[in-house]
């Protein structure tokens with residue numbers, strides 16, 4: 049199916065936003081290959097998106113907000129307990145008009161409701177690192193630099209982080225393609241977040257100074273002569289290894305075997 | 316009985332499930348709230364109100380559906396229902412009109428070749444882009460932010476703002492064209508681009524209004 053320039057102009061945004069089905073996408077791509085003016089239009093649109101993303105990067109919310117939300121949720125919990133207790137009291141009063149029993153029952157339920165919540169600060173650092181890796185992987189935040197060439201990424205960050213950024217190169221057989229990279233923070237440390245397109249899926253890698261941020265925990269497996277720490281969280285697999293003082297946390301939606309293969313053959 | 320039902324889920328309380336699912340989106344929600352209210356204090360209030368509301372209605376959230384889109388929906392609704400009422404509506408609507416001083420050069424300025432313009436978008440200062448995004452009419456701004464900054468799909472955006480997908484496409488189209496036009500004007504003013512007789516970017520939709528993808532697909536079938 050061939051598309052007119054008019055159609056292309058109308059759907060070029062849907063094209064860039066990844067909203068077209070594969071046939072429409074192919075038809076539009078074909079048109080762009082042969083039409084310089086639509087191609088220019090597409091490039092400008094693309095740059096506009098990049099400009100918007102660049103000007104509004106995802107920034108951490110103030111710590112005070114996180115605290116406020118926690119307090120507000122506590123209040124909501126307390127309110128709900130009041131309501132539940134009130135409902136129970138009315139219900140009990142109707143059925144069992146004995147004050148002692150009511151008090152006992154309420155006391156019991158109250159203690160159950162107030163029961164300890166498991167502390168959430170007990171995670172090993174690999175687990176929390178994995179959480180952040182997965183969050184970023186899922187969010188796929190805008191990139192500071194889009195490049196398919198690892199050297200270009202390395203150059204870009206050479207004056208931005210205090211360690212060498214060498215994006216892993218994955219074996220050609222895996223159809224892995226570097227997409228881009230951006231500055232990030234892991235804990236309080238500078239890190240670089242790199243994303244790849246692999247086959248139909250995505251792989252994200254946090255690169256950081258492993259001396260500044262030693263990581264413990266997880267299951268250790270051998271892959272490609274390296275010790276890889278392993279953590280599975282919410283269906284995502286995170287593999288962590290270090291080479292030459294640099295740490296790599298690799299997250300993907302690949303199955304574990306695929307991810308191990310990828311890491312084993314990276315260099 | 317709700318009292319027992321809520322405690323029943325395998326070990327984890329509703330609070331824990333909610334925190335685990337919703338709080339990772341706090342940064343994104345705060346970012347969106349800040350662009351909606353354009354005020355740090357109001358943004359924090361908005362996020363807090365929205366999250367408490369989401370928590371109260373968490374049982375209505377269907378597991379397996381997109382929590383991020385759902386949270387954005389609660390946030391945007393809360394904004395429309397509360398913050399916007401309190402705020403001076405006139406002030407919020409100010410973004411709809413071009414500021415008069417800008418109108419002057421926008422009228423005269425045009426592009427010195429599209430190549431120059433492309434490069435200019437990359438060179439523009441972050442603050443200026445942010446200001447122009449903030450100045451977009453609210454409906455356009457919301458659509459552009461949800462799409463470009465928060466990576467929601469058209470369908471998710473339609474759900475968040477409560478309108479058909481075709482309307483989302485039209486708002487995105489017009490919002491982005493308007494942004495392009497204003498940034499272009501700024502670039503000329505700053506001397507990044509020289510004024511010239513060629514056409515400047517237009518915020519008008521193509522001759523035929525932006526159709527929804529569904530319409531397009533139907534037309535293709537015929």
Ligand SMILES: [Zn+2]
Nearest residue numbers: 053056083086
């Ligand atoms: Zn064309």
